[in-house]
Amino acid sequence: MATPKSGYSPIVIDHFQNPRNVGELPDANAQASVTNPVCGDVLQLRLKITDGRIAEACFKTFGCEAAIAASSLLTEMIKGKALPEVQDITPEMITAALGGLPKVKLHAAALAEEALKEALKGYEPSHG
């Protein structure tokens, strides 16, 4: 994947301008709030998992344009997918789906991946 040296791909700009799945998701049953200690970005990810599938995914992000776009794109990537399908998502896959990121912004994809892993780690399927 070619990484743009300056500027962003149209995908990044689209997700920044029209972020998908922004919100709190009150009936979420898996969630994570992760912080990038270097730049202070905060990503809050909330998931509603039903029958082993991510039925809903919402985010809120305090961060740069790349962090917002990566968060938005992640929710699109995982929505409707079965858990085994999303467990192995890597930062590189998020970067690729964004049409690449400038080198100094790769941490945005890493933060999104970290939020997903954290949310899944904390998820316990309810019984009954």
Added chain:
Amino acid sequence: MMPRVYLDYNATAPLLPEALEAAVPYYTSNWGNASSIHRQGREARVAVEEAREQVAQLIGAADARDLVFTSGGTEAVNLAIQGYAFGNRSRGQHIITTQAEHPAALDTCRALEQRGFDLTYLPVDGLGRLDPEVLAGSIRPQTILLTLIHGNHEVGTLQPLAALVEVAHVRGVPVHVDAVQAIGRVPLDVAAFGIDLLSLSGHKFGGPKGVGVLYIRAGLAATMQAIVHGGHQERQRRAGTEDVPSVIALGKACALMSQRLGDECHRLEVLRDHLEHVACSRIPEVRRLGNSADRLPNTANLSFAGVKGEALVFNLDLLGIAVSTGASCSSRQGVPSQVLAAMGVPPETSEGSVRFSLGWGTTDEQIERVLDLLPPTIQRLRLLSPLP
């Protein structure tokens, strides 16, 4: 498409049309080397010396020969600090500066530490000012120089310069003023203040990039060491063929600012205050940083709670408005601003800060457009933010 609004004059300003016009003949017909003895050279020399007079007039230097043309503000700052430090090392190795300097001075000071000099980085107050009493307490017998920024690049704060220069001079310490952001924006007279060394840049107020000036008070020059070697130019203080067209353009910009400064200073102050006032009234939870009576008339630094400054800059750019986060040199690195940290601004406030800097091309209509687009942009980004 609407024309873009440029509010990043502390990064650079567009060239004044008159400055460009003045420079063109020195590219096309009078392209001589100002050091040559033939006619082309003599013509270039006359023009360079006229430009030197124009700069001298703007900064109140009695003798234009005390001015050295450099490749820009950064080189002027380097020549001032390094040139003075190495030339006066036998007198002492202690240099005083502040924690709120531009990297041009800060990194030069750090480089001098590597070469055995002893540096003191004094704290500033919440507005970015150095307290003269703090300065007085830090001066030692071995102190050879005070270097400080006047007209902070990020928040616009002006130092209590008269008091600071007096404290330093009473104790026999010369003062270098990094006036890269102040010159052409506020009146500053080197003779009236007794300033020993002053750095300025061409491109912050309508001159070209790639040219700057160091003022060296008469009597100090003999103690300075050159940092660029290779020729007798600039009275042996800075080697290298003068960039004649840039020097001419800088001179022209200075001449224009000498005439316009009072009016322009007032015009920008009114516009800047309007921008700040209306933005704060239309948007909740805005904090003005470095606000003080004594500051550059063109600079506003606002922090919007819950919003990352970088995202706001990017969003405004998409809307056709160019502003900046902190010092533009470090804006790609995502580290909190050192200047704001020195002022005691907490990281979350610093992260939400954006700098609006106005200049000669800024109009009322442009400010109104920013005031129309800013509130909904802040609202949009705050809706995305998980922070309370």
